[in-house]
Amino acid sequence: MGWESELFALFDDLEAQASSLSATERLAEHVDRSRAEYQTVSLAGRLMASVGSEVSVRLNGVPGAVGGVLERVADGWLLVAAGDVDWIVSTAAVSTVQGASVRAVPEAAWSPLTRLGLGSALRRIAEAGEECVVHLIGGDRLEGFLRRVGQDFCELVEGEDRRVQLVAFSALAAVRSHG
Known part of the structure; x- marks a missing residue:
């Protein structure tokens, strides 16, 4: 079962990386949207x-x-x-x-x-x-x-x-x- 543990650990690591990338993209999108909306403020x-x-x-x-x-x-x-x-x-x-x-x-x-x-x-x-x-x-x-x-x-x-x-x-x- 050692190889299964390593495989699951690899999958967990890949999932964490994907989640981190997704959060970074959402943050960048939020910042862009905030800037775009703020330019309408008088x-x-x-x-x-x-x-x-x-x-x-x-x-x-x-x-x-x-x-x-x-x-x-x-x-x-x-x-x-x-x-x-x-x-x-x-x-x-x-x-x-x-x-x-x-x-x-x-x-x-x-x-x-x-x-x-x-x-x-x-x-x-x-x-x-x-x-x-x-x-x-x-x-x-x-x-x-x-x-x-x-x-x-x-x-x-x-x-x-x-x-x-x-x-x-x-x-x-x-x-x-x-x-």
Whole structure:
């Protein structure tokens, strides 16, 4: 029976090698599939999973970072609350985000409220009559009151002479107001 034991040992060894090769192939396939799936993940999806988290956002045109609780993510903008100050941030101006969740929420699972654009958030500030600071992507800062909000711009009333400036959404990095 010695040769039978050796034969069974050989078969066991071959089976273990085949099982190991199969596991290696499955792992490589899993890694490839994970990479392929991850390329469909958007920044908005990662931010959506981070709602309620403390984040730090760096923006083009705004010195330093905007830090606070990420309260809302919607079409083209996000709301970061830092104490009694609210930041309406244009996602087009976002350069980095620190503190985001490792997860992502697929767009199909988003609330219908996420379809509200930047204009909706700015209208809330205009309706409240709150003084605000408008930060532009180029680095300029404007202070005043939002009067009206159009489709792709807002009217900012500045200074004692109450001059009106039209601010294009495409130039807007963030709006800081007291919430």
